Amino acid sequence: MTNQTSFIFDTELHLVVLTGVSVTTLVGLRAELHNVPTSSIFLHTHREYLAHDFQRSNHANDFARWVSTALHEEALAEKLAAIDLLAFTTMESLREALINTVDEYLSALDRPSPECRAEEAFHFCQSRNFVLPTGLVAKSVNDFFEKMKKLSSASLYFHFFEARLRLGHRTNDFSRWLADQGRRDLADAIDGLNPYTRTLDELREDIVQIGIGAQGKA
Amino acid sequence: MKEHVEDYRPIVGAQVIDELLLLADRVRHRSLQHINSTSVGGGVAEILSRMVPLLRDLGIDTRWDVIKGNQAFFAVTKAFHNALHGGDETINKEMIQVFRDTTEINLQDFDTFGDVVMVHDPQPVGLITRRSVVGGRWLWRCHIDISTPDPRIWEFLRQFVSQYDGSVFSMPDFAQRLSIPQFMVPPSIDPLSEKNRELSDAEVQAVVERYELDPERPILTQISRFDRLKDPLGVIQAYRLVRRHHDCQLLLAGGGATDDPEGQEVLQEVREAAGDDQDIHVLELPPFSDFDINALVRGSTVVIQKSIKEGFGLTVAEALWKRKPVIGGAVGGIKLQLLNGVTGFLVHSPEGAANRITELLANRELRQAIGDAGHRYVRDNFLTTRHIRDYLLLMLAIENKDTDLSLLTKP
Numbered sequence: 001m002t003n004q005t006s007f008i009f010d011t012e013l014h015l016v017v018l019t020g021v022s023v024t025t026l027v028g029l030r031a032e033l034h035n036v037p038t039s040s041i042f043l044h045t046h047r048e049y050l051a052h053d054f055q056r057s058n059h060a061n062d063f064a065r066w067v068s069t070a071l072h073e074e075a076l077a078e079k080l081a082a083i084d085l086l087a088f089t090t091m092e093s094l095r096e097a098l099i100n101t102v103d104e105y106l107s108a109l110d111r112p113s114p115e116c117r118a119e120e121a122f123h124f125c126q127s128r129n130f131v132l133p134t135g136l137v138a139k140s141v142n143d144f145f146e147k148m149k150k151l152s153s154a155s156l157y158f159h160f161f162e163a164r165l166r167l168g169h170r171t172n173d174f175s176r177w178l179a180d181q182g183r184r185d186l187a188d189a190i191d192g193l194n195p196y197t198r199t200l201d202e203l204r205e206d207i208v209q210i211g212i213g214a215q216g217k218a
Numbered sequence: 219m220k221e222h223v224e225d226y227r228p229i230v231g232a233q234v235i236d237e238l239l240l241l242a243d244r245v246r247h248r249s250l251q252h253i254n255s256t257s258v259g260g261g262v263a264e265i266l267s268r269m270v271p272l273l274r275d276l277g278i279d280t281r282w283d284v285i286k287g288n289q290a291f292f293a294v295t296k297a298f299h300n301a302l303h304g305g306d307e308t309i310n311k312e313m314i315q316v317f318r319d320t321t322e323i324n325l326q327d328f329d330t331f332g333d334v335v336m337v338h339d340p341q342p343v344g345l346i347t348r349r350s351v352v353g354g355r356w357l358w359r360c361h362i363d364i365s366t367p368d369p370r371i372w373e374f375l376r377q378f379v380s381q382y383d384g385s386v387f388s389m390p391d392f393a394q395r396l397s398i399p400q401f402m403v404p405p406s407i408d409p410l411s412e413k414n415r416e417l418s419d420a421e422v423q424a425v426v427e428r429y430e431l432d433p434e435r436p437i438l439t440q441i442s443r444f445d446r447l448k449d450p451l452g453v454i455q456a457y458r459l460v461r462r463h464h465d466c467q468l469l470l471a472g473g474g475a476t477d478d479p480e481g482q483e484v485l486q487e488v489r490e491a492a493g494d495d496q497d498i499h500v501l502e503l504p505p506f507s508d509f510d511i512n513a514l515v516r517g518s519t520v521v522i523q524k525s526i527k528e529g530f531g532l533t534v535a536e537a538l539w540k541r542k543p544v545i546g547g548a549v550g551g552i553k554l555q556l557l558n559g560v561t562g563f564l565v566h567s568p569e570g571a572a573n574r575i576t577e578l579l580a581n582r583e584l585r586q587a588i589g590d591a592g593h594r595y596v597r598d599n600f601l602t603t604r605h606i607r608d609y610l611l612l613m614l615a616i617e618n619k620d621t622d623l624s625l626l627t628k629p
Binding site for chain 2: 011013014015016017018019020022069118119121123125128130132134135152153154
């Protein structure tokens, strides 16, 4: 949330909603990837980034993890895990990339579509999101970087991950506001940070350092 | 002891508590009522007894009511429970009538309902028929594993469940094809309870020695009731494989075998398998052993939960919270708690468990890294505070069905 002069820090809280849709085959996964709402695609590709703030597991998205642990199709799991989330600015294009990856794999498969036991089924979920103001408001660019130091992980996640992809803002909220303040240099520097290769703590620290660097030059 | 949300601030961090306070502001004008079937004993009562005072401390007008039922009613609901678990139970017309009659008696007794009513598990599910008179928003909170229910009993219960505004399950695997929204809220552990609170090294050592374990040598521990689905014999097999290369002790501790004929049988099998090995310690713990369990887990080197079938398996979260590396069977909720290779190891066989135990015993740094990651994962995902947050979110979600909550402002 921004206006001309102030940056209002919001936070977002999630409830997981169960869709009741489960699949046990790769063909089934392919079919439901096409049907489920984009909020389900977002949840299953982003859940791990908010769930914990340490070393990523081998498969940072739920689809890759399931293909590996339940279907034992390691090559496909690697391909799904390697999908560059930063390359997408709309959820529909990310959905398409997932479907294409599975399609290519299935078309090259010279055996029946892999299947797992019922107890290992993939359960599609989606999330219900609640956005609330944190009460933190930055009144200037310097104040923005000061407030950043104590920003919660959930708020950081909302303004960085959610704003860019799920809400379709194409960049993160911080960069949009800084650009509006005439600080394109800082906006670009923050936009250049890849949130998918950092923990939220590291991301926050890197943003704070960009602010310190700017003050040093001033 | 009166619980305060602020007591959790040093444990979970300011961000979590501040978020709870923000959220509580949005629902403080609405009352919440929990209804279940028992005030003591069992996981639901344990969670509610900790959570209700904390919800009140947050300013939420929270009631907790318990339905009445005689022995016949609880025998029927026990049979329902087993059938929902996929067990082989005969449910006849008389049993259904007992259920309906008791529901009717409770409907006459209850005269106060909250703005949001959360009904826990199948026993009080029939109270929903009062909703048309008293109004409010009603949620059915299912704590049990209904992934493969007996279709006959599920069809009977579904006629009640489908009248609720929403249902709440602990895991995605438990979801059903239902016309009402289904939310996922995993269970939680309380970091300030007797079973989980911090203990001093001296307290831990005293308990370990009281049970005649050697604190100087590695201890492998599984805390579980004596049940074949917890695979205690597989754990002994894994221990024997490990012992080829590492000196260690095995602790199998659990309660509840005295009034459970099958439990007694399994306990006997475990004792026979242990034979005269002085390093295998089989403990039958009495009820209210939470302090001892806490200390025994803290005194362990590696914790095992080698279940073959499992509901959620909160013993895993309890061990992770104590920074213990955990090896678990790749079943049920254990899969949600152990991110393989990061917060623990998932295994499928005694041999797999033995390999991972050997790896952990040989590498102190790995034990520490996995233990620390597990602790942080539980802190962020499986503590009481997260459970309370989810319940507050449920109150918002169920009251604002068609509203874009991103636009919701403080009332």
